[in-house]
Amino acid sequence: MLLQNKKIAIIGGGPGGLTLARLLQLKGADVKVYERDENRHVRLQGATLDLHYESGLKAIEAAGLMDAFKANYRPDNDRYRVMDENGNVFHDDHAKESTGAFGDEFFRPQIDRGPLRDILLDALEPETMVWDSHIVSVENKNNVWEINFKNGNVATADIVIGADGANSKIRPFVTPIKPIYSGVTYLVCNIPKSGKNARKLHELVKGGKISAMAHSQTLFLSAKGDGSLDFYIGWKAAENWAVESGIDFKDNKQVLEWFKKEFASWDSMWLELFNYDETEFVVRPLYGMPLDQYWETNPNITLIGDAAHLLPPNGEGVNSAMLDALYLSENLNNEKFTDIKEAISDYEKQMFERFADEGKETAEMMEWMYSPDGLKIMVELFHQMPN
Ligand SMILES: Cc1cc2nc3c(=O)[nH]c(=O)nc-3n(C[C@H](O)[C@H](O)[C@H](O)COP(=O)(O)OP(=O)(O)OC[C@H]3O[C@@H](n4cnc5c(N)ncnc54)[C@H](O)[C@@H]3O)c2cc1C
CATH class of the missing domain: 3.30.9.30 (D-Amino Acid Oxidase; Chain A, domain 2)
Known part of the structure; x- marks a missing residue:
């Protein structure tokens, strides 16, 4: 077993980090999540999110949390209205009878960040979360990572996974490539x-x-x-x-x-x-991040979510972070890999490929969205979507 007797430190308790912790714990791994927020009651910024069939919902399913998700999602919050600067409506989901149902490929149920975080937190084993842990750096000492916190505390781990978002403190220990x-x-x-x-x-x-x-x-x-x-x-x-x-x-x-x-x-x-x-x-x-980003795999440190592949908001960010968590957890528990580095390398390879595709689409989206034809293209896209 690749993870036997290994201590794993996940840095950052966002959707990516918490999903990974849950998925690894389901396989019996020894996991801690170090999160800079003081406690779980800190108010989370950001609008309601939609989870997608092939990524976010897939990870929720694998984490055994679909019932909890269904109890907390926000039916009808996925109804969009597209308008011009004068409030003229060009597309209105409120006119539709239904926006879909669980199991439909195009159904994108919405959930607020707070309830999503709560579902994931509630699924973790007690003592997994180490709150108020603002990481400033990590140091590799004889293949053991020393993790240094702003408050002077120090922790150790065999494997470090940076899930600490857009301004990741872990990323520079993996790659010098900047956003x-x-x-x-x-x-x-x-x-x-x-x-x-x-x-x-x-x-x-x-x-x-x-x-x-x-x-x-x-x-x-x-x-x-x-x-x-x-x-x-x-x-x-x-x-x-x-x-x-x-x-x-x-x-x-x-x-x-x-x-x-x-x-x-x-x-x-x-x-x-x-x-x-x-x-x-x-x-x-x-x-x-640059679309052609690449780094040589390290033996015991990697990145997921925005820390790995930040993009301008495209409706995929949380979904991609949760899909990273799913793939990485599967690889770290897959006996076909001879060591952890090989498991990480395979995860990173397909992560780079997914990112290059998604990044290209996002660059195109930013181009049309912030062009004089933005509204026209947005409306056309909505009208192409299945009812
Ligand atoms: C304005 C805006 C709108 C968006 N809208 C959407 C949307 O509608 N749908 C969607 O899917 N995505 C959206 N995104 C993108 C989405 O927010 C991110 O892609 C997603 O949150 C990434 O998840 P993550 O777990 O990788 O990182 P994050 O959600 O950023 O979580 C990182 C965690 O790490 C913690 N942390 C950070 N630094 C440290 C440190 N030094 N030490 C310890 N902990 C640390 C943070 O407190 C946080 O809890 C939006 C982004 C923005 C900016």
């Missing part, structure tokens, strides 16, 4: 109690999602299960726009003035997004 800026920046925000704090837009989103597009600019709205509304504003910007703009992002009046100028052709109905005084605006320049 590249895509040319597009998101302003990411959340309005709590949107039924009260952004009533009209709350009604417009109808408990689902809105993609509004015009003039190479985007506005994505997503209703969350806690009654809040997430929105992402996307446009082409310089990489260090946040600093250059001189905007104080704690002052929503300043952000509103910027929006009025930058999105000048957009209807005033969208300005309601800036009414709530306490909105926290997070600027996210979107990065992606």
Whole structure:
């Protein structure tokens, strides 16, 4: 058995890391997850996610968690409306009787990040999670990894798996290749109690999602299960726009003035997004790894999820991270490999191939989405989808 008497450290308790921990524990492996969040109650940022038949749902099934998923997913949250800058509707899933059912290849059930994390956490053995563990570096000492934390603690492991997301601290120990800026920046925000704090837009989103597009600019709205509304504003910007703009992002009046100028052709109905005084605006320049990235396999350290293959948001990120977890766990338990390095190498080979394909599609998507024809192409794509 490849993992016999091996201690595995997974760095990062996102969807990728937690899925991997669960899948490895099902096979009896000795796993710890080191997560920088203080505890499981930290509020997770980010809109509702859809899991896909061939990736995220496949991993959930393999993890034996489909019943828990079905008890927590958000039926009808997968209904999209596609609009222009004036709120004219070009596609509306609300007109459909059904968006599909479990087992359908094209059914993409939605779940909030919090409940997804809870399902995975609840499935882990007690003491698996080591919260409040912000990793700063790792060091290989005679084939044992020493893991160093910001708080001065040190842990050891035989195998390290970096699942610590876009700004991975583990990635530099695997490869020097760095992410590249895509040319597009998101302003990411959340309005709590949107039924009260952004009533009209709350009604417009109808408990689902809105993609509004015009003039190479985007506005994505997503209703969350806690009654809040997430929105992402996307446009082409310089990489260090946040600093250059001189905007104080704690002052929503300043952000509103910027929006009025930058999105000048957009209807005033969208300005309601800036009414709530306490909105926290997070600027996210979107990065992606180079599509031809490659590294020589290491004997006992590897990466999954965004740490391995970050891309601008394409609706696949969580799904790809969970699929990595599934493939890596299968390989690490597959007796056909003579050692751990061979199992990792096979995982990385197919991960690079999947990433190259997905990365190409994402680059094309970013190109059309932030072009003057973005709305037209988006609508065509929706109309090509099976009913
Ligand atoms: C604006 C936006 C919208 C998106 N929308 C979607 C979507 O709709 N659908 C979709 O599938 N994907 C979406 N994505 C992408 C998705 O969020 C990621 O691809 C996915 O979360 C990657 O999962 P992961 O487990 O690899 O990493 P993450 O989810 O980033 O998890 C990493 C974990 O590691 C922890 N961590 C980080 N650094 C350290 C450290 N030094 N020490 C210890 N712990 C650490 C973090 O706290 C976190 O818990 C979106 C991304 C963005 C930016």
